[in-house]
Amino acid sequence: MITTDILIIGAGPTGLFTVFEAGLLKLRCHLIDALAQPGGQCSEIYPKKPIYDIPAYPEILAGDLTDNLLEQIKQFEPGFTMGERAETIEKQDDGSFIVTTNKGTKHQAPIVAIAGGLGSFEPRKPKLENLEKLEDKGVEYIIKEPELYRDKDVVIAGGGDSALDWSIFLTDVAKSVTLIHRRNEFRGALDSVEKVQELKNLGKINLITPAEVVGILGEDKVSGVVVQKKGEDAFIVDTDHFIPLFGLSPKLGPIANWGLEIEKNAIKVNNALDYQTNIPGIFAIGDVNTYPGKLKLILCGFHEATLMCQSAYKIIHPNKKYVMKYTTVGGVTGFDGTKKEAPKAVVKAID
Amino acid sequence: MSDINIKITDREGVVHEVVAPTDMAMNLMEVVRSYELAPEGTIGVCGGMAMCASCQCYVNSDHELNEVTDDEDAMLAEAFDVEDNSRLGCQIQMTPNLEGLEVTLAPES
Numbered sequence: 001m002i003t004t005d006i007l008i009i010g011a012g013p014t015g016l017f018t019v020f021e022a023g024l025l026k027l028r029c030h031l032i033d034a035l036a037q038p039g040g041q042c043s044e045i046y047p048k049k050p051i052y053d054i055p056a057y058p059e060i061l062a063g064d065l066t067d068n069l070l071e072q073i074k075q076f077e078p079g080f081t082m083g084e085r086a087e088t089i090e091k092q093d094d095g096s097f098i099v100t101t102n103k104g105t106k107h108q109a110p111i112v113a114i115a116g117g118l119g120s121f122e123p124r125k126p127k128l129e130n131l132e133k134l135e136d137k138g139v140e141y142i143i144k145e146p147e148l149y150r151d152k153d154v155v156i157a158g159g160g161d162s163a164l165d166w167s168i169f170l171t172d173v174a175k176s177v178t179l180i181h182r183r184n185e186f187r188g189a190l191d192s193v194e195k196v197q198e199l200k201n202l203g204k205i206n207l208i209t210p211a212e213v214v215g216i217l218g219e220d221k222v223s224g225v226v227v228q229k230k231g232e233d234a235f236i237v238d239t240d241h242f243i244p245l246f247g248l249s250p251k252l253g254p255i256a257n258w259g260l261e262i263e264k265n266a267i268k269v270n271n272a273l274d275y276q277t278n279i280p281g282i283f284a285i286g287d288v289n290t291y292p293g294k295l296k297l298i299l300c301g302f303h304e305a306t307l308m309c310q311s312a313y314k315i316i317h318p319n320k321k322y323v324m325k326y327t328t329v330g331g332v333t334g335f336d337g338t339k340k341e342a343p344k345a346v347v348k349a350i351d
Numbered sequence: 352m353s354d355i356n357i358k359i360t361d362r363e364g365v366v367h368e369v370v371a372p373t374d375m376a377m378n379l380m381e382v383v384r385s386y387e388l389a390p391e392g393t394i395g396v397c398g399g400m401a402m403c404a405s406c407q408c409y410v411n412s413d414h415e416l417n418e419v420t421d422d423e424d425a426m427l428a429e430a431f432d433v434e435d436n437s438r439l440g441c442q443i444q445m446t447p448n449l450e451g452l453e454v455t456l457a458p459e460s
Contacts, residue, residue: 265392
């Protein structure tokens, strides 16, 4: 069991900055994120895009913002559970919460701060009858174990880098690889497109374009897919696996089932005070929350994180008084023993 | 002239005739959001960066639109319910030459 003072769900900019504000109050943090690396959208979707509305940064790349935030919180030694999605939450008799991830990792904390942004990034699923029924029975959205496809017939759908890369990779593993794309053009790395062309010419990839998968066959497991080419009759491709690779889409995910008050796909909070949800001890900050006048901006997330930490302190230490201090006055003392402060004036007598 | 009249058919099939300003740097997705023609959280999810396709629409009139950028093309290549006249609303800036534009919002994806 991982224990901490504030359990932060979401390692985007707001979640990361929460570690800093909590650290100033001597509160320890642990972050959970479904993505493999911290930074949320900034590092996953647009690391090379410039952001222009971060105070004191006329322009900063989203990836650099993440790097700076990680540097800023380093001395507060946050813990990370990356690549796992917060799945369930249970309130304990002592008022704390236990949050368990989809991989079974358990975390306990008196305060939970949901900084989930737009939600967890889930595979974009085509609208096909039987799709969900056959998930993990031949329908997979992420290739975790390539050996699963050894000597099997595989159909991949999609036209981006993932579809191209996995089609290439699986030609050495699977019995057959069929790649289906709605267009004749592929928008992936040039090398990958050329490699697929080469493998198609060698007969190692069965390329079907422009076409779409319009149906899946099979009861207990996938046995085939129905393919529709524009202006032609639909036909069946026998297969053991159907792997739709259409990128990721943000969804609120399991958090939506935690008993929190949800409005317009976001978590309602008390913005007059501290961004607490309808469940005491659970806060929601950043893009994941909603309240009258809400703006989904990184700088608003930073503000919300700061106020939230003050309330978290009072909940964790109900009998202690705390006076907010400026870092210019008190400096920053890290949990790693480091101390940052303004240099002291030199006092020296003049003869 | 800083306003244009456009017709937007929502996901329920209801046609809305709306007035869109051309002097506020708005795009079609933002117009749809400002008139609340689709529920919050179902349109413009990525904020207008051509990264989610939640604002996909079908352009029904023959207006000359700005060219499809690489980012938009890449997104449309992976989106669902894409037709030949599909565009991302976030990539269509409101300009005076779009007076009379007619679009239909694509199904939620």
